[in-house]
Amino acid sequence: MSLEVAVIGAGSWGTALASVFADNGHRVHLWMRNPKQAEEVNTRHVNEKYLPDVRLSENIVASTDLQEVVHGKPVVLLAVPSHAMRAVTRELSPHLHPEVLLIHATKGFEMESLKRMSEVIAEEVSPAVAEGLVVLSGPSHAEEVILRSPTTVVVTSASEDRMLRAQVLLMNSYFRVYTNPDLIGAELAGALKNIIALGAGMSDGLGFGDNAKAALLTRGLAEITRLGVKLGAMPLTFAGLAGIGDLVVTCTSKHSRNWRAGYLLGQGKPLDEVLEQMGMVVEGVRTTNAAYALASREEVSMPITTVLYRILFEGTSPRQGVEELMGRGRTRENEYLGPYHT
Numbered sequence: 001m002s003l004e005v006a007v008i009g010a011g012s013w014g015t016a017l018a019s020v021f022a023d024n025g026h027r028v029h030l031w032m033r034n035p036k037q038a039e040e041v042n043t044r045h046v047n048e049k050y051l052p053d054v055r056l057s058e059n060i061v062a063s064t065d066l067q068e069v070v071h072g073k074p075v076v077l078l079a080v081p082s083h084a085m086r087a088v089t090r091e092l093s094p095h096l097h098p099e100v101l102l103i104h105a106t107k108g109f110e111m112e113s114l115k116r117m118s119e120v121i122a123e124e125v126s127p128a129v130a131e132g133l134v135v136l137s138g139p140s141h142a143e144e145v146i147l148r149s150p151t152t153v154v155v156t157s158a159s160e161d162r163m164l165r166a167q168v169l170l171m172n173s174y175f176r177v178y179t180n181p182d183l184i185g186a187e188l189a190g191a192l193k194n195i196i197a198l199g200a201g202m203s204d205g206l207g208f209g210d211n212a213k214a215a216l217l218t219r220g221l222a223e224i225t226r227l228g229v230k231l232g233a234m235p236l237t238f239a240g241l242a243g244i245g246d247l248v249v250t251c252t253s254k255h256s257r258n259w260r261a262g263y264l265l266g267q268g269k270p271l272d273e274v275l276e277q278m279g280m281v282v283e284g285v286r287t288t289n290a291a292y293a294l295a296s297r298e299e300v301s302m303p304i305t306t307v308l309y310r311i312l313f314e315g316t317s318p319r320q321g322v323e324e325l326m327g328r329g330r331t332r333e334n335e336y337l338g339p340y341h342t
């Protein structure tokens with residue numbers, strides 16, 4: 001059955017997911033802020049700034065009118081950056097159909113409250129809509145999804161019915177959608193891996209090799225799992241698509257904005273210059289800030305996050321950061337196998 005789908009946010013991820021819905025036979029209403037960009041989508045069927053050189057389906061119609069895009073639609077997908085999620089959700093909330101299937105695909109935290117995106121959304125929509133909210137996570141660069149390159153993701157929700165509906169709506173021959181009931185885990189893993197991707201880019205920018213990258217991925221996974229479990233996630237989720245899957249893709253891909261930002265920082269560029277040069281959302285920077293605060297609040301050891309926080313916000317150089325990490329006291333690899341050495 002062909003549905004009217006609203007996609008909110010026309011950066012790379014919103015545009016790629018709009019394309020998945022269009023390929024699945026749905027009519028997509030894509031909300032974007034920039035009128036020139038909307039006209040470009042409607043007349044030339046391209047989103048030149050975010051996904052250049054790719055022709056979009058004529059079943060994707062862009063508009064800058066948020067109310068019109070959302071009003072009465074049976075499916076609404078949010079793909080705005082984390083810093084915009086509360087304001088955008090607040091604005092569209094009165095126009096949501098009471099039975100809407102609401103999905104979000106954003107990976108980050110709200111800085112001020114340290115809340116996950118689903119917690120932020122739940123505070124802005126009706127309890128019935130919040131109950132059925134679906135989170136989409138997993139290893140999926142927009143640049144590859146738009147080219148229909150085989151991709152796997154995971155959907156999760158407190159409502160099994162909504163989770164299965166989202167799976168059916170999004171799945172196709174190149175976009176394989178798994179379900180996982182661990183919403184907290186999938187959401188946390190997807191957000192926290194961006195910190196480690198910054199570190200992996202930095203390691204490459206400093207000229208280090210594969211050993212350093214493997215160390216960052218493995219020890220990074222250990223510490224983001226530690227925080228996730230403390231915040232209510234299932235450890236196994238971190239061994240799945242939203243965890244190790246997304247960690248691998250973000251730490252090793254040329255498409256990753258977080259890896260690229262880390263690379264430039266590793267080469268000695270200051271943070272403000274790097275962010276200006278990127279021109280796209282680099283969630284890992286804000287997420288490092290949030291995770292540093294969460295780790296301190298929850299008393300969870302996160303050495304890589306702590307060092308990255310110092311590099312990003314306190315003037316520690318990347319090389320000093322590496323020395324700090326490598327110079328820490330002796331310890332066991334796995335705290336689950338016994339207490340740390342003293």
Ligand SMILES: NC(=O)c1ccc[n+]([C@@H]2O[C@H](COP(=O)([O-])OP(=O)(O)OC[C@H]3O[C@@H](n4cnc5c(N)ncnc54)[C@H](O)[C@@H]3O)[C@@H](O)[C@H]2O)c1
Nearest residue numbers: 010011012013014079080081084106107140141142280281
């Ligand atoms: N790009 C990917 O491959 C990918 C994959 C999975 C998840 N994500 C996640 O999706 C989210 C969006 O990322 P993206 O890659 O599409 O970002 P992007 O940088 O490509 O685009 C960001 C979009 O958000 C809009 N925007 C910026 N500030 C806004 C505001 N205050 N209010 C409303 N809109 C605003 C911009 O105009 C732009 O359309 C992020 O959380 C990211 O981690 C991205």
Ligand SMILES: O=P(O)(O)OC[C@H](O)CO
Nearest residue numbers: 138139140255256257258
């Ligand atoms: O380009 P990045 O670093 O924001 O990563 C995008 C996605 O999270 C990859 O799954």
